[in-house]
Amino acid sequence: MDRALLERQLSELPLVQYEFFKTEELVFSDRVRMVCESDCPQYGKSWACPPGVGTVEECRARCLSYPNALLLVTMTEVADIADIDETLATREPHEEITREVNALFRAQGVETYVLSTESCAVCEKCAYPDGPCRCPEKMFPCVESHGIVILETGERFGLPFQAGGNIVTWFSLILYR
Numbered sequence: 001m002d003r004a005l006l007e008r009q010l011s012e013l014p015l016v017q018y019e020f021f022k023t024e025e026l027v028f029s030d031r032v033r034m035v036c037e038s039d040c041p042q043y044g045k046s047w048a049c050p051p052g053v054g055t056v057e058e059c060r061a062r063c064l065s066y067p068n069a070l071l072l073v074t075m076t077e078v079a080d081i082a083d084i085d086e087t088l089a090t091r092e093p094h095e096e097i098t099r100e101v102n103a104l105f106r107a108q109g110v111e112t113y114v115l116s117t118e119s120c121a122v123c124e125k126c127a128y129p130d131g132p133c134r135c136p137e138k139m140f141p142c143v144e145s146h147g148i149v150i151l152e153t154g155e156r157f158g159l160p161f162q163a164g165g166n167i168v169t170w171f172s173l174i175l176y177r
Contacts, residue, residue, distance in 0.1 A: 001110050001176075009104050013097055016169075019071045019157045023175055026069065027149040028060045036145060040119070047133040048120035048141040056147035063146060066113050066175035072101060073159055074170045081166040091117050094170035098140060105176055115148070116140040116172040143173055 010018050033056050042049045076090040098116045105112045122135045143150045150171050
């Protein structure tokens, strides 16, 4: 992989920050998964969410099979951070950047596994649990669905999740080999 080329390309994107690191530095916790199960309306409705993605231990093994990671961070200001519809409307531009960065890796022949913010919105109705994912190359499971404590990863690189005010912070991980 030509990292210098990739970094030049990344510098042209509206990223607040990006960080390369080893996947062995990721922290996994069953507690993150419990939040999915108790608080997320998508739990059990998509291949991008638990239990469709597998157990936390299966997800951990899958993630660690890719030795390298790239953390992508975008931030967007909204009028009212408490307005969930306005806040969630800022997710799609982040997802588009994630898709673009994944394409940059793929253009260099690098194998990737992408985790982002989605409970997957590729298909109007997910095939889960009756059939296999129809678009696995486009589906990016949610970081938290894998039990990853992404806030700790962000903080390690000086990125607080709550930037203050009406700022929405989005994280994606591109795991690669």
